[in-house]
Amino acid sequence: MEAEYDVAVVGAGPAGATAALVLARSGFRVALIESTRYERSRPGETLPPPARMLLARLGVWDAFSTLGSLPSHGNRSIWGGPEIAESSFIFHPYGEGWHVDRQRFDAMLASTAADAGAEVLYGMSVVDCSAPDADRWHIGLRGESGEAGTMAARAIVDATGRTARIARRLGATRQLADHLVGAAVHYAGPLREDGFTLVEAASSGWWYSAPVPPDRLVVMFMSDADIHRSLRLTEGDRWEHLLAEAPHTMERVEGCRPIAQPAFFAAVSHRLRRNGARGCWLACGDAAIGVDPLSSSGIVRAIRTGEGAGQAIGNWLLGRTDVAGAYERILDAEFEEYMAERSGYYALETRWPHSTFWNRRRTIDAAMRQQP
Numbered sequence: 001m002e003a004e005y006d007v008a009v010v011g012a013g014p015a016g017a018t019a020a021l022v023l024a025r026s027g028f029r030v031a032l033i034e035s036t037r038y039e040r041s042r043p044g045e046t047l048p049p050p051a052r053m054l055l056a057r058l059g060v061w062d063a064f065s066t067l068g069s070l071p072s073h074g075n076r077s078i079w080g081g082p083e084i085a086e087s088s089f090i091f092h093p094y095g096e097g098w099h100v101d102r103q104r105f106d107a108m109l110a111s112t113a114a115d116a117g118a119e120v121l122y123g124m125s126v127v128d129c130s131a132p133d134a135d136r137w138h139i140g141l142r143g144e145s146g147e148a149g150t151m152a153a154r155a156i157v158d159a160t161g162r163t164a165r166i167a168r169r170l171g172a173t174r175q176l177a178d179h180l181v182g183a184a185v186h187y188a189g190p191l192r193e194d195g196f197t198l199v200e201a202a203s204s205g206w207w208y209s210a211p212v213p214p215d216r217l218v219v220m221f222m223s224d225a226d227i228h229r230s231l232r233l234t235e236g237d238r239w240e241h242l243l244a245e246a247p248h249t250m251e252r253v254e255g256c257r258p259i260a261q262p263a264f265f266a267a268v269s270h271r272l273r274r275n276g277a278r279g280c281w282l283a284c285g286d287a288a289i290g291v292d293p294l295s296s297s298g299i300v301r302a303i304r305t306g307e308g309a310g311q312a313i314g315n316w317l318l319g320r321t322d323v324a325g326a327y328e329r330i331l332d333a334e335f336e337e338y339m340a341e342r343s344g345y346y347a348l349e350t351r352w353p354h355s356t357f358w359n360r361r362r363t364i365d366a367a368m369r370q371q372p
Helices: 014-025 051-057 061-065 102-115 165-169 225-231 238-243 247-252 298-317 322-347 356-370
Strands: 003-010 030-034 070-072 074-078 085-088 097-099 119-122 124-130 137-143 148-158 173-176 180-188 196-202 205-212 216-224 263-266 270-273 281-283
Touching (some): 003 014, 014 148, 014 298, 051 298, 205 247, 216 356, 270 322, 281 322, 322 356
Parallel strands (some): 003 030, 003 148, 030 119
Antiparallel strands (some): 074 085, 124 137, 180 216, 196 205
16 A cells, blocks of 8 residues: 655755655645765755855754854855955855755755654655546655655655756756756865855866865866866866866865765756646756856755745645745746846856857857747
């Protein structure tokens, strides 16, 4: 006999865990399905100062305070010219931000959802999703050892990240703005840290670096998928050769050693489109709206959309379907605003007029503005 829930939340990153937390606290029976056990590192390590109010509102601030996150004092950038520009949090009304260990942070949120009553299923993947009944989804599961299972749920929240795996299975599509990919390397050694993130533009993309607690530094190179393929950054000393083109980032890792080869992750900007897909489901986090890491808003946006999706699904199950439409319209407006900000920021960098990467940013943004 298959287990029955009110809501199945697929993906226990910040968005999914927050949605599960909100729904469980509202009295719904929730299954939070996570394919991992948080054993692998995850990109996106910095929380800006306003995150404090968001975490406090969700009632997870005390749990967050135990994670040993490092203070983030602001951002530095080499963008549009060779000089370093600095934006400090010293005068921010919410104080400093934080550099977090995403594995511990995500696990903390999932644990909080479990404490609220959600059933967290670790090491489980969704392999099938169908709705033969009018008010029930039937979900096929597979465990780490290949064992199969099923569950039924009245509603689904897709929090599977930029792949939007569940929503796309149901007929949704993604409106893509680019094919951005990140390559991340963690460093250990005698770190000389000041608590700032650093962004540095280069001819074929841009670099990001930030502390990761307790004693590491993450360095990421962001560029398009085909450019990454041509660079072959896992071969020989190609990573070090490319890093030499970013002198400020290279100086930051001087004397440190890379822990592993570059790990790649999707960082595309996109907006999910339902295309008339039926049934009681919503997407949140990167599944619903993916933003460029340049915006430094990914984790906060994930938590906020997880909260919104949880509230909308809860109201939907209580008969208020209009709330789901309002949620989608809010995300549409957010994506339009984000694309305008993104366009303006990329337009500031003009030092490489013949660069494929930088020319694409101007061409893509012009094309996106013409879409409805």
